[in-house]
Amino acid sequence: MHILVVEDNHRVSELITRGLEEQQYTVTQAYDAVFGKKLAMSGDFSLIIIDIILPGMNGLELSKEIRSFNPVIPIIMLTALGATDDKIDGFNAGADDYMVKPFEMRELIVRIRTLINRKHLQNGQHTGSCLKFADLEIDRLTKTVKRNDIEIDLTPKEFKLLEYMMENPERILSRVEISEHVWDTHFDTGTNYIDVYINYIRKKVDKDFGDKLIHTKSGMGFMLKQKA
Template sequence: MAAKILIIEDEERVGSLIRKGLEEMGFSATVAGEGRMGLLLAVSEAFDLIITDILLPDMSGIDVCKQIRQGLPDLPVIMLTALGTTDDKVEGFDAGANDYLVKPFDIRELYVRIRELLKRVPPGGAARKMILRAGDLEMNLKTGIVLRNNKEINLTRKEFRLLEYMMTNQGRVLSRAEIAEKVWETSFDTGTNFIDVYINYLRKKIDKDQEIKLIQTRPGIGFIFKEQP
């Protein structure tokens, strides 16, 4: 089975060239044009390796890598960037990157880097560790099991998807429009309150009777998932 590789690259031409080159070498490749979408794909699908640019328009590749590491500690990550100073490389490695390649680069060199990293983790191996954590809340993306204080919480498919998106974006305020687009894959109709309804459903299951409330409201802005008030 071909190894699945996710490319997080906002320059469409560059992303397309890398994807085409990797596919010609026998890999299965997917391109995400922004950091948040790449992060969402990384934790929801069984990729074997991630390639990410550092300079992304919505969030840095450094932050993408740090968040991937929370749930997928063994998933190989290669950073591609025009920033080639020693300090830049140190920052990338400190964030959890396994390798670092400076643009412009030869696709054959990228292939060698990928091949060496995949020797350490067999195809599909990293996906078995798809676990998101926040305090005493644990979410296993592979088994679909959600635990808080080691007690299982039963969620509907949409509640699970909503919680996954919020945990993937811990510490960041999420607008109703963004949640609608990313979780429901639809444009947000300001005449409805279905986002608030589902947030309340989730709160009752996740935060009820808990001293620490993980799902918090930011009036007039949206919602944020975090361990501290």
């Protein structure tokens, strides 16, 4: 995944870049709107992050320019302007999401993943009714789950959690990300409901089968992965 960051504050741009690179994203930086527009028009980016206050033209104008030649690329706006009217201006300019400085890097990463996954779904990835990983299979139309052709009974929330893991195999999913996508809320560090549900589906999906697919990465999250 290649992300363009258009931010004139070099310190902020470097912090964002380091945070994204730690998540295995490739990042290209631009420190003004004119160069940012040139890169956006010539590069193949998965998502663009734009500060509103930029040299050359403001981020709102830049977003409109990008939207004129690429109507589908996800855009996140970063700004110190947090009033409702400012956010509305950002969305009207073509932004898909809007974050107010200062922000937490982990929240930005969750929002990036949400927008990229949404784009993939719109482009036809995972739009079929079936998802498969190893000998595990989900049919999203009939809401059935099978492993090695043996049907597994899941509750609606367990199904949604396993479905999200199968949409993102071989990747560590943090509790914050799972909370955002499966429960549509920010993770409350005072509860362990995600761990409880992971254990629920682990007992149903892994317990009676030889190869374990659901793995815990201590201090990081969970992963759907075949044993090496």
